[in-house]
Amino acid sequence: MAARQEVKLFGTPNSPYSRRVEIALNLKGVDYEFVAENLSNKSPELLEYNPVHKMIPVLLHNGKPVVESAVIIEYIDETWSSGSSILPADPLGKANARFWAKFIDDKAMPVIRSIRRFQGEEQVRVIGEAVELLKLLESELKGKKFFGGETIGLVDITANFIALWIGVYEEIMGIRVITKEKLPVLCQWIDDYLNSSIVKKSLPSRDQLYEYLDLQIKKRR
Amino acid sequence: MAARQEVKLFGTPNSPYSRRVEIALNLKGVDYEFVAENLSNKSPELLEYNPVHKMIPVLLHNGKPVVESAVIIEYIDETWSSGSSILPADPLGKANARFWAKFIDDKAMPVIRSIRRFQGEEQVRVIGEAVELLKLLESELKGKKFFGGETIGLVDITANFIALWIGVYEEIMGIRVITKEKLPVLCQWIDDYLNSSIVKKSLPSRDQLYEYLDLQIKKRR
Numbered sequence: 001m002a003a004r005q006e007v008k009l010f011g012t013p014n015s016p017y018s019r020r021v022e023i024a025l026n027l028k029g030v031d032y033e034f035v036a037e038n039l040s041n042k043s044p045e046l047l048e049y050n051p052v053h054k055m056i057p058v059l060l061h062n063g064k065p066v067v068e069s070a071v072i073i074e075y076i077d078e079t080w081s082s083g084s085s086i087l088p089a090d091p092l093g094k095a096n097a098r099f100w101a102k103f104i105d106d107k108a109m110p111v112i113r114s115i116r117r118f119q120g121e122e123q124v125r126v127i128g129e130a131v132e133l134l135k136l137l138e139s140e141l142k143g144k145k146f147f148g149g150e151t152i153g154l155v156d157i158t159a160n161f162i163a164l165w166i167g168v169y170e171e172i173m174g175i176r177v178i179t180k181e182k183l184p185v186l187c188q189w190i191d192d193y194l195n196s197s198i199v200k201k202s203l204p205s206r207d208q209l210y211e212y213l214d215l216q217i218k219k220r221r
Numbered sequence: 222m223a224a225r226q227e228v229k230l231f232g233t234p235n236s237p238y239s240r241r242v243e244i245a246l247n248l249k250g251v252d253y254e255f256v257a258e259n260l261s262n263k264s265p266e267l268l269e270y271n272p273v274h275k276m277i278p279v280l281l282h283n284g285k286p287v288v289e290s291a292v293i294i295e296y297i298d299e300t301w302s303s304g305s306s307i308l309p310a311d312p313l314g315k316a317n318a319r320f321w322a323k324f325i326d327d328k329a330m331p332v333i334r335s336i337r338r339f340q341g342e343e344q345v346r347v348i349g350e351a352v353e354l355l356k357l358l359e360s361e362l363k364g365k366k367f368f369g370g371e372t373i374g375l376v377d378i379t380a381n382f383i384a385l386w387i388g389v390y391e392e393i394m395g396i397r398v399i400t401k402e403k404l405p406v407l408c409q410w411i412d413d414y415l416n417s418s419i420v421k422k423s424l425p426s427r428d429q430l431y432e433y434l435d436l437q438i439k440k441r442r
Contacts, residue, residue, distance in 0.1 A: 102291070
């Protein structure tokens with residue numbers, strides 16, 4: 001056993017990016033201290049550790065900051081060999097996982113997040129676009145339980161927004177994006193993922209998230 | 222020596238993303254076949270190997286496609302141990318390199334690429350914004366020859382747009398973004414980088430790039 005390590009996560013409880021890091025740490029069985037940031041009054045520590053983006057999440061490991069959720073997850077996988085591997089061992093498997101994680105961040109999430117800015121026919125069109133992107137992602141599950149195979153990997157962690165956040169937005173806004181008819185495999189994945197014990201203990205409760213997002217949407221109106 | 226491998230790069234000669242992959246392959250001393258794509262009439266191979274984005278660059282290695290320049294560069298580093306390492310060996314060094322590579326792609330390049338859409342005072346403002354981002358990047362060089370230290374690494378490769386493309390745009394458009402007064406360390410890096418033998422053989426000539434970008438800009442007017 002290594003000497004006691006300092007592991008601190010600067011995040012917010014309702015951010016999918018911050019929660020990704022919690023899933024990764026919990027998959028590895030790493031003890032950490034969660035430091036809840038107030039994004040309208042950021043702590044001097046956050047600004048010191050992430051002077052470029054001034055954003056959460058930041059992982060502080062023995063005094064050294066690591067920034068950006070995608071970067072932090074790979075750091076965690078490379079630093080702690082305990083628990084299951086988050087990325088495959090072979091270069092091609094790694095490349096594939098990184099490709100789909102990037103697809104979620106750069107392609108799918110911007111479209112999904114934009115849905116709430118539209119109304120009526122325009123909204124229907126954007127939802128259709130989001131579903132097409134999610135179908136591409138779904139094709140990657142092809143017969144596997146998780147994107148990572150039998151265990152939760154990089155793409156599963158990155159997709160936490162799809163598993164929990166979208167459903168809460170659907171409820172608040174009275175829309176449907178992910179349905180069993182259109183995305184049956186993804187729906188099964190959401191069930192398996194949210195029922196996995198590590199994910200369950202790493203995500204906010206649906207009620208907590210509903211309360212938070214509902215307030216955010218009302219503030220913007 | 223391993224058996225003869227099939228390594229094909231589907232790219233275009235004037236794309237910084239495609240050229241990144243060429244630098245990485247040349248750093249590792251990997252022989253490859255360059256397949257020049259016509260982006261207004263993409264080959265069936267490109268569409269087959271990259272059905273999601275339908276974009277270059279695609280690396281084909283023994284029949285398996287790897288997509289997205291950032292993903293391809295890491296794949297090359299993990300697959301070929303010949304030549305110099307593109308990423309540091311330690312997790313913290315890796316995280317730092319990935320952070321700055323992401324910074325170039327997600328923060329700096331979008332602002333720099335937007336300059337040509339502005340005129341007059343607005344353009345001056347956007348150039349100022351670009352310089353501030355490049356100053357942040359410059360701070361990462363602090364006393365090192367390359368971002369990778371003594372050798373060219375992930376961030377240097379990712380920054381090829383900054384080393385060559387920006388200067389050509391400046392000439393065509395009659396503007397100045399990178400000056401010795403504002404960015405002296407970055408200017409020195411550009412000199413060292415463009416004079417490195419591997420980079421020299423991996424990038425288009427300035428004249429070729431000028432001719433290409435000049436035509437592109439005239440077409441858009």
